[in-house]
Amino acid sequence: MKRSLLLISILIAGLGAAVALAHVMDARRIADQNQADESLYVSGATAKRLTLGFNGLAADWYWMRSLQYVGRKIVHFEDTHDAHVSFSSLADLDLRLLPSLLKVSTTLDPQFMAPYEFGATILPEINSDYAIELLNSGIAANPREWRLYQHLGYVYWKRNDYQKASELYTAGGKLPGAPPWMAAMGARMKAEGGSRNSAREMYRHLYDSSKDKAVQDMVEKQLMRLDSLDDREMIRQVIAAYQEKNGRCPVSWREISGQLSAARMVSTPNSGRALKMDATGAPLDPSGVAYWLEGCDVELGKETQVPRK
């Protein structure tokens, strides 16, 4: 009994000491970002051969590593800067390893769609060539997967290459199982590629076809941005009409709240949302934050969740 107690005490004390030592070593370790960005020494093709039939699991590992990598970079950025990371500021994160991580994941398991989708959404903000390379390799491995055409079309649309985007949507729309809107998007992209309405439609389809919460969040923000652009366009028209009538800019929202109320009834027919206003008559952006009146112009409020670009 005594002997058992002694052994249990040694076990507990040893475990405690090991945890304490690990803490000390963690604290001493320099938080060097470059250490986390160590290059991948194994290419996807080599990794696939080394995994001995466990390539699916290895692909999952690299996928989760990609997510952790982006997450870690966001946390580090927000810890060191006085700002939140938005979709438009992804380029500031220095995600130089992300293309390789996604590439390895898809080489290990070419049918794994999530990394393609994630890459199509995130990589164009860093370098769209990486996204195009990733998606082209995906199409080569899965030529009958219409979603990859949708994602590649999106990447080309982001590059303002509407002709190529249209071709990809049209080609994807011909594949078995593709929804009818793919072909319609192809035609729309050709006719009015740069328009806000085609952007809105594309984001909505991207949202509907995605299961990835991060992608859906990004799309929601972009849809909010498009709605906000419509709002601000309409508000500017009201301000311009007020200025023309009174010869000066409005000083407060209350001065034009009547006109805004009238205008909002017919506003934003494409987004399907009506402009809301708070108790002071200030119009609210899609995230529910009041717009800021700046002379004869309107700006997003400081607390807004709507991305600025």
Next chain:
Amino acid sequence: MSQMPSDATRRIDSASSPPPTGGSPNNSPTLSLRRTFAIARNAFREAVRDRVLYNLVLFVLLLIGGAIFLGELSAGQEAKIIVDLGLSAMLLFGVFIAIFVGVGLVYKEIERRTLYAILSKPVSRGQFLLGKYLGLCATLFVNVLIMGLGVSLALVYIHRGWDPLVVNIWPAILLIYFELAIMTGVALLFSSFSSPALSALLTFFVFIIGHFSSDLKALANSSSSASARFVFRALYYLLPNLTNYSAIAAASHGTVPDLASVLLAIAYAIVYSALLLAAASLIFGRRNFK
């Protein structure tokens, strides 16, 4: 543990007792089969007594952990990762069982000298090996079956209901089982003439090379030397081609391999295992146990 030899011999004794109708009892196919199955049953019971199936506890813990935590880490890919994790663990645990139990099947009987008691009965060395092989295959079958059910339940848990993957993963599980059957044969072959440690090492090498067999073929095709071409081609055909059994990644996407390739892979496993057992019997039959 001390009961095991008596169990084995008793079962073989009862299997060897002449049938009531008379005739030539000792060499009839029915009796041979009964003896083989008696050894197989004993090998299975021995594996269970050796707590081989305890690995299922670890497997279940792995799946529960995966099902609970992967949702946070995988951005909506829980089902795929559960299938990858579950089937990969099934293959890995199975390979370890096939190797470490497989190499001990014969060695333990020699070490404990129970082999003499068994071979003194009307049991051929080939029947002994076949029985041991079938016993371990039965153990692996139970292991794989329970693990497969575990993965299916985890998928139902993740989806909070029915998921087509629950059905679609089973062809891949079947292929894993036959890959393990080949590995058991390899382990048995090595253990018929070598020490357990060396047998385990060699079997593990065969597992690795088996997954590189397409490279052996590529090497043979790209080699300029005729002798090198011959050697690589011979190795390609001699060593088991385990890439035909790698369907885990496809299963995680719900892709079911076509029936013809599954049947061919099963046929290959049966033929290759028969070859391994024949080779093992040949070597084991010539061994001197004095």
